[in-house]
Amino acid sequence: MRIPTLLLLLVLVAGPSQSQSLQPGFDKLEYEEMIKVSVRTTKAGQYADTFPPPIRFRMVYESPEMGLQNLWDLWTDDKGQAVISIRGTTQNMTSWLANLYAAMVPATGSLQLEDGYSFEYRLAAHPQAAVHVGWLLSTGYLARDILPRLDSLHKTGTKNVLIMGHSQGGGIAFLLTSYLYSLQESGKLPADIRFKTYCSAGPKPGNLYYAYDYEAKTYGGWAFNVVNAADWVPEVPLSIQTVTDFNVTNPFTNAKKTIRKQKFPNKLVLKYVYNRLSKPSIRAQRNYQKYLGKHTSKIVGKNLKGFQAPAYYNSNHYVRTGATIVLQPDDAYRAIWKDSDTNVFVHHVHAPYLFLLHLLP
16 A cells, blocks of 8 residues: 555654654664564565554555565654665565575675666775675665655654664665665765664675674664574575685685695695685686576566676675574474474564564563
């Protein structure tokens, strides 16, 4: 259901009746409210109708579908806070393309998404930082729709914004958070907007250098990834680490030169061992980029008119990112949600996350 434009304008013009600043740190009640918001953004059949409703927030805007079936909602309360809620993967294959398009691109650059629209972004300062191209593509589409609403909220006094995303929405929420911080750093977004991010069941969004930057930007309790320890989604994408995925100063950079200086037969043995250890991962990374980058981009291009595949970053070293809140299943949980060969999302949907949240002290 589309929220009438008049209602949105009335909410924004009226402004917050009592401003309440966001506080750092993981807040169980705050995350529970975000879960209740997220399930209504997901709209998985009748699932949302049986789920407890949000207590504080009400939806004031629902975006149209864009990009690879991406969508977001805007929610507000009467205390001057807003929520950007990002939808996760749907059952449609177009939506899954955003996950499968898993090559890496530099965390700073430009991505031509369609005719007349190039997404300029700077998600991290480190030259070796790289991120998932499919979720970056999704971020580019959503950001174009989100920024005007942020501007309207700020003009009416709303300066406290929660970012929420579950599953694929969590992967996008990482990148959107980085993007919004970068706009603040460059003066393109007001510096007095306070963001707090809850990724939920979030997958791995980029490499170690991106993770370092994200964690530094959100240091002090301003971003969390909440994961069910039985859920496989936070374990993806598959990660391949090669000898080129290290800081500049490392023992591998000059390994070949060092080996050549050794005496025979040590030189021959060391060269053999080094090649056996390093070449398989390099070969696997190239295949990863070939199939989940170049080949998949052709399918993406069929769905997005004017899309141009970017140059990829030669790595697929995906790592867990951000401060992690682990929800640990117990016997009571296992009695309800059992491992399954047929339902791979049994531990991934919102209900088990809410159940486990209530077990936290």
